[in-house]
Amino acid sequence: MASMMTDDRIKKIINTAAAASLGLFLCACGNSASSAIEEGMNKVALQEYDAAIEILLPATENKALREEAERGIGLAYMGQAEYGKAILHFNRALEAAGTADGSLECDINYYLAVSYAKLGETDKAIERLDAVIAVNPGDEAAMLERGKLRLSIGETEGADEDFTKASNAGKHNGGIYIDIYEDYAKFGKESEGAEFLTAAQALDKSKLNDYDNGRICYYSGQVEEAANYFEHARSTGNSDTDLIRMLGRCYQDLDKGENASAIYQGFLDDHEDPSVCNEMGLYYAKQGEYDKAAEAFARGISIAENNTYMQTMKHNEIVCREYMGDYETAAELAASYLEIYGPDEAMEKEYAF
Numbered sequence: 001m002a003s004m005m006t007d008d009r010i011k012k013i014i015n016t017a018a019a020a021s022l023g024l025f026l027c028a029c030g031n032s033a034s035s036a037i038e039e040g041m042n043k044v045a046l047q048e049y050d051a052a053i054e055i056l057l058p059a060t061e062n063k064a065l066r067e068e069a070e071r072g073i074g075l076a077y078m079g080q081a082e083y084g085k086a087i088l089h090f091n092r093a094l095e096a097a098g099t100a101d102g103s104l105e106c107d108i109n110y111y112l113a114v115s116y117a118k119l120g121e122t123d124k125a126i127e128r129l130d131a132v133i134a135v136n137p138g139d140e141a142a143m144l145e146r147g148k149l150r151l152s153i154g155e156t157e158g159a160d161e162d163f164t165k166a167s168n169a170g171k172h173n174g175g176i177y178i179d180i181y182e183d184y185a186k187f188g189k190e191s192e193g194a195e196f197l198t199a200a201q202a203l204d205k206s207k208l209n210d211y212d213n214g215r216i217c218y219y220s221g222q223v224e225e226a227a228n229y230f231e232h233a234r235s236t237g238n239s240d241t242d243l244i245r246m247l248g249r250c251y252q253d254l255d256k257g258e259n260a261s262a263i264y265q266g267f268l269d270d271h272e273d274p275s276v277c278n279e280m281g282l283y284y285a286k287q288g289e290y291d292k293a294a295e296a297f298a299r300g301i302s303i304a305e306n307n308t309y310m311q312t313m314k315h316n317e318i319v320c321r322e323y324m325g326d327y328e329t330a331a332e333l334a335a336s337y338l339e340i341y342g343p344d345e346a347m348e349k350e351y352a353f
Contacts, residue, residue: 013114014044014079017107037065040072047305049076066096071108081308083115106132110142118308122149140169148183156192174203175212181219211243218246223253239267241275248279257287274300274309281316294320311341
């Protein structure tokens with residue numbers, strides 16, 4: 001099963017890593033090689049991934065900088081959703097580190113875990129997170145990610161343990177409780193995650209942002225109040241993809257589908273975002289408007305840069321083409337899908353159909 005990590009979360013991981021590297025190199029003594037690392041990581045932060053790779057590749061020949069250069073190239077490939085290539089370079093970074101086992105190596109193992117998870121290699125992802133947590137038992141992000149992966153393979157007890165430790169470590173961030181509950185809800189395990197929703201409901205709303213308050217209301221069944229929080233956040237300039245998706249779901253739940261469609265389309269008028277294209281496609285598919293759904297998925301697929309929804313949308317478009325009766329196109333797309341992503345039980349069934 002592939003990771004549930006969203007585009008926004010991938011972007012945040014990459015940008016945080018790039019910013020940390022820039023801080024390191026701005027404090028270091030300058031030379032042409034380290035300047036190349038700084039320039040390359042700046043390109044990563046700007047999401048100019050091809051340029052970043054071109055700049056960083058020569059730096060891998062410098063033994064002293066190889067680990068950081070390979071790490072940067074791996075991050076660039078993560079940004080392009082080229083997770084196999086990202087894994088190759090992250091492993092090269094660890095090889096360059098030798099026996100070192102510090103914060104940089106923990107970071108690389110975390111990125112490896114995320115990349116393995118995106119490819120559905122859950123066991124390898126968990127193994128990398130085990131390595132991070134062994135060095136840093138209080139690593140909140142690693143415990144959260146391992147908890148999600150354990151949940152995805154039915155290891156609920158281990159997931160509970162990870163989530164509890166992560167929430168205790170992250171009490172400064174009230175949103176962590178609702179993050180955890182969302183993960184349970186995605187796997188239909190709302191009852192197992194109820195304690196985290198209860199903890200979120202007990203928080204002082206005045207100390208939370210509109211987005212977290214909206215999510216708490218949404219999962220508590222107060223959908224209209226949730227929509228109000230999300231709309232207020234949007235009106236103050238906070239309109240990232242996670243918020244847009246949640247607001248659209250609110251309007252769908254409130255039987256205001258036209259509002260949801262307008263929210264998605266309005267956002268896409270200003271942003272080429274694959275996750276919102278996918279959300280809009282799912283909305284149209286629920287309405288039985290498979291032509292519009294296929295169009296939305298195709299639009300999302302056309303966004304090549306930083307598109308971690310590519311595989312999902314390609315699958316969704318194939319299903320829509322079948323519902324439209326366009327079996328020839330569906331078969332062609334399915335063959336292409338299998339060539340790119342390899343054997344996939346669900347897609348093998350679609351292709352056979």
